[in-house]
Amino acid sequence: MTQTSMTQAAAGPVVGIVGGGQLARMLAEAATPLGIHVRVLAAPHDEGAVEVIPDFTLGSPDDASAIIEFAKTVDVLSFDHENVDHDALSQVERTRTAVRPGLGLLKIADKAHQRSLFSQAGLPVPEFLVLDADQDDALDQALRFSAKHADDDGLIVLKASRGGYDGRGVWMLRSEDLEAFLAEYSGAPLVLEPKLPLDLELAVLVARNPSGEVAVWPVLETVQVDGMCAEVFLPARISEDLAAQAEQIGRQIAELLEAVGVFAVELFVSSGELLINEIAPRVHNSGHVTIEASATSQFSQHLRAILDWPLGPTHSLQPAAVMVNVVGAETGDPRDHQAAALSAVPAAHLHLYGKASRPARKIGHVTVTGESLEQCRTSAALAAAALSSQEGSLHDY
Amino acid sequence: MTQTSMTQAAAGPVVGIVGGGQLARMLAEAATPLGIHVRVLAAPHDEGAVEVIPDFTLGSPDDASAIIEFAKTVDVLSFDHENVDHDALSQVERTRTAVRPGLGLLKIADKAHQRSLFSQAGLPVPEFLVLDADQDDALDQALRFSAKHADDDGLIVLKASRGGYDGRGVWMLRSEDLEAFLAEYSGAPLVLEPKLPLDLELAVLVARNPSGEVAVWPVLETVQVDGMCAEVFLPARISEDLAAQAEQIGRQIAELLEAVGVFAVELFVSSGELLINEIAPRVHNSGHVTIEASATSQFSQHLRAILDWPLGPTHSLQPAAVMVNVVGAETGDPRDHQAAALSAVPAAHLHLYGKASRPARKIGHVTVTGESLEQCRTSAALAAAALSSQEGSLHDY
Numbered sequence: 001m002t003q004t005s006m007t008q009a010a011a012g013p014v015v016g017i018v019g020g021g022q023l024a025r026m027l028a029e030a031a032t033p034l035g036i037h038v039r040v041l042a043a044p045h046d047e048g049a050v051e052v053i054p055d056f057t058l059g060s061p062d063d064a065s066a067i068i069e070f071a072k073t074v075d076v077l078s079f080d081h082e083n084v085d086h087d088a089l090s091q092v093e094r095t096r097t098a099v100r101p102g103l104g105l106l107k108i109a110d111k112a113h114q115r116s117l118f119s120q121a122g123l124p125v126p127e128f129l130v131l132d133a134d135q136d137d138a139l140d141q142a143l144r145f146s147a148k149h150a151d152d153d154g155l156i157v158l159k160a161s162r163g164g165y166d167g168r169g170v171w172m173l174r175s176e177d178l179e180a181f182l183a184e185y186s187g188a189p190l191v192l193e194p195k196l197p198l199d200l201e202l203a204v205l206v207a208r209n210p211s212g213e214v215a216v217w218p219v220l221e222t223v224q225v226d227g228m229c230a231e232v233f234l235p236a237r238i239s240e241d242l243a244a245q246a247e248q249i250g251r252q253i254a255e256l257l258e259a260v261g262v263f264a265v266e267l268f269v270s271s272g273e274l275l276i277n278e279i280a281p282r283v284h285n286s287g288h289v290t291i292e293a294s295a296t297s298q299f300s301q302h303l304r305a306i307l308d309w310p311l312g313p314t315h316s317l318q319p320a321a322v323m324v325n326v327v328g329a330e331t332g333d334p335r336d337h338q339a340a341a342l343s344a345v346p347a348a349h350l351h352l353y354g355k356a357s358r359p360a361r362k363i364g365h366v367t368v369t370g371e372s373l374e375q376c377r378t379s380a381a382l383a384a385a386a387l388s389s390q391e392g393s394l395h396d397y
Numbered sequence: 398m399t400q401t402s403m404t405q406a407a408a409g410p411v412v413g414i415v416g417g418g419q420l421a422r423m424l425a426e427a428a429t430p431l432g433i434h435v436r437v438l439a440a441p442h443d444e445g446a447v448e449v450i451p452d453f454t455l456g457s458p459d460d461a462s463a464i465i466e467f468a469k470t471v472d473v474l475s476f477d478h479e480n481v482d483h484d485a486l487s488q489v490e491r492t493r494t495a496v497r498p499g500l501g502l503l504k505i506a507d508k509a510h511q512r513s514l515f516s517q518a519g520l521p522v523p524e525f526l527v528l529d530a531d532q533d534d535a536l537d538q539a540l541r542f543s544a545k546h547a548d549d550d551g552l553i554v555l556k557a558s559r560g561g562y563d564g565r566g567v568w569m570l571r572s573e574d575l576e577a578f579l580a581e582y583s584g585a586p587l588v589l590e591p592k593l594p595l596d597l598e599l600a601v602l603v604a605r606n607p608s609g610e611v612a613v614w615p616v617l618e619t620v621q622v623d624g625m626c627a628e629v630f631l632p633a634r635i636s637e638d639l640a641a642q643a644e645q646i647g648r649q650i651a652e653l654l655e656a657v658g659v660f661a662v663e664l665f666v667s668s669g670e671l672l673i674n675e676i677a678p679r680v681h682n683s684g685h686v687t688i689e690a691s692a693t694s695q696f697s698q699h700l701r702a703i704l705d706w707p708l709g710p711t712h713s714l715q716p717a718a719v720m721v722n723v724v725g726a727e728t729g730d731p732r733d734h735q736a737a738a739l740s741a742v743p744a745a746h747l748h749l750y751g752k753a754s755r756p757a758r759k760i761g762h763v764t765v766t767g768e769s770l771e772q773c774r775t776s777a778a779l780a781a782a783a784l785s786s787q788e789g790s791l792h793d794y
Binding site: 013033034304313346364 | 706714
């Protein structure tokens with residue numbers, strides 16, 4: 001008997017996850033108590049999931065044949081990230097294996113598609129222009145948009161419609177820099193938008209199952225630093241009215257897209273008004289706080305949703321909760337610093353992703369629940385700083 | 398690259414667990430977010446842990462050489478169950494690998510040793526007699542004890558001092574049956590005690606780390622059926638005064654034994670008085686409720702304690718919580734019934750152990766937290782019954 005052979009005889013449903021990062025890892029953490037068997041398609045360079053999931057297959061999410069073969073071995077196929085070969089998924093959708101979320105929701109990861117669809121549906125989105133950099137009049141269009149929408153510093157925002165994450169694939173440019181940028185840029189179409197004055201940023205976490213049941217968590221407030229989510233507050237520091245509007249937008253999008261699984265709607269609050277920034281068609285960094293803070297975590301809920309099980313309640317268990325990301329530094333591994341973090345904040349909930357520490361890489365997070373956001377935030381930041389062996393610092397928001 | 402080779406390069410501390418049942422499984426669930434690498438020594442027939450822990454070694458807890466070799470590969474050695482070769486552990490204790498809990502606490506699993514030690518320390522224990530069945534005057538001694546302590550039905554309790562669990566190794570006998578029983582019995586010394594009239598049963602869950610820090614959870618109430626823990630209530634339905642006494646007994650035992658890790662003190666309440674039933678020198682069935690109900694779960698706490706990290710707070714997060722065990726039946730596997738259980742009780746926290754269903758075998762548990770024990774208990778029992786595809790029933794306590 002080889003070691004791996006003992007893991008083959010799975011009872012209960014088998015969920016396949018494409019990608020072996022921290023989202024796969026945390027989905028597996030939620031799957032174990034539920035009696036759901038998780039199988040991961042991981043690339044050789046993936047860290048995070050393979051350390052803790054016995055049943056994995058080596059393969060790339062860009063390799064159509066690897067995905068198709070992997071899908072044959074599972075009941076439901078889901079995702080650690082949305083940058084997956086769509087043609088392969090189309091093929092899998094024609095087999096007995098369910099693809100959840102389906103291509104309909106995954107395609108919404110395309111920012112150009114998102115903006116156009118939501119705009120047509122009457123949902124609140126920023127002013128925008130979809131631009132193909134190879135088109136003859138691309139520069140003219142961009143300059144006209146810039147002339148109309150640039151902020152006081154002359155800046156507009158350009159985003160690659162596909163493939164960006166954690167601040168990558170986003171640029172802020174003045175009109176005089178557009179020509180050089182467009183000449184050099186090659187890739188997916190661009191979305192241009194104003195650089196909005198932001199009051200704050202929100203995330204609405206939504207779950208929907210194939211039976212049509214929808215669950216929405218209380219609105220989360222996200223603090224972005226350098227385009228990356230740095231902190232999450234539950235609840236968001238907004239009026240009840242604005243919270244209700246945001247939740248309603250989440251529900252509308254779930255119905256519009258017939259979404260399956262958990263997804264996040266990232267929202268701007270600009271001059272008191274809600275604007276949809278983008279959709280993340282999967283469990284989301286902002287939702288990590290739900291592991292301890294909510295009656296049902298986003299990871300349990302995603303598994304329940306994609307298996308078409310009844311969804312769980314989403315109310316908060318404590319008055320306040322704050323999550324702070326742990327980002328890699330030049331030196332040190334957080335897996336040597338848990339005692340220091342727990343010494344600083346014994347009540348901190350540490351989550352390490354099993355990833356080597358590199359600058360600007362998310363390698364873990366810390367959640368603290370309690371009576372007030374202020375107190376939770378101070379504690380979570382302290383523990384996170386101890387984990388990355390840095391002095392604690394709070395961003396000025 | 399083989400599949401297993403990817404799991405070898407562990408960063409952070411490596412905790413070895415002897416035994417691959419549900420306690421190892423839930424320890425691993427707690428270890429993952431903490432960035433602790435778990436390695437299991439599992440027997441070929443073990444189920445539960447190996448399905449979800451990539452890094453395991455096949456070997457028996459009765460095989461001294463297997464334990465000694467396994468211990469060389471880990472930083473700290475701990476246990477899924479206490480029936481482990483003590484000579485092997487003595488040898489490991491002389492190496493660089495820490496054995497936690499140490500032999501001192503493991504030996505307390507011997508009921509004869511426990512009773513004598515606690516009695517000498519002035520801790521409240523029932524009347525008892527340690528009896529070697531092979532001794533010439535064993536029957537005389539037993540008859541004298543029976544004459545003095547038998548209840549109205551003429552019954553006394555006999556317990557094997559080692560090796561029993563979940564009601565095995567416990568007998569209730571009349572004086573006229575003692576001779577035949579002793580003639581046939583062979584094994585560890587027996588402990589005789591009165592069959593006490595019980596008001597209820599309690600468990601005090603205690604953690605201690607090598608630095609001497611002690612943490613005690615609020616007292617748990619356990620409901621036993623056929624010698625097995627069936628339900629757990631948090632908090633116990635007892636007076637504040639009795640709760641304080643019970644917690645104090647837990648602390649005293651932690652100091653007395655210089656315990657390391659989590660252990661449980663099982664207590665009887667008989668005619669309003671506390672009596673120590675026995676110690677379980679490990680994470681305990683009664684403590685499963687702490688996963689959702691407490692600021693720190695017994696599994697996280699045990700890992701923190703054996704690594705000499707600071708302990709976490711133990712207060713309850715909700716006014717009430719109830720755990721109900723899921724016991725195997727003749728037919729059906731709970732891994733096919735999660736949707737039914739969650740449909741009955743969407744807020745139920747399901748925990749399945751990856752074990753095949755057999756009668757009288759613990760294969761999972763359900764926890765529900767909320768405002769009142771009554772409501773939590775009804776819900777948890779309903780979900781547990783749905784998992785084992787049985788009609789819901791509450792024991793009459």
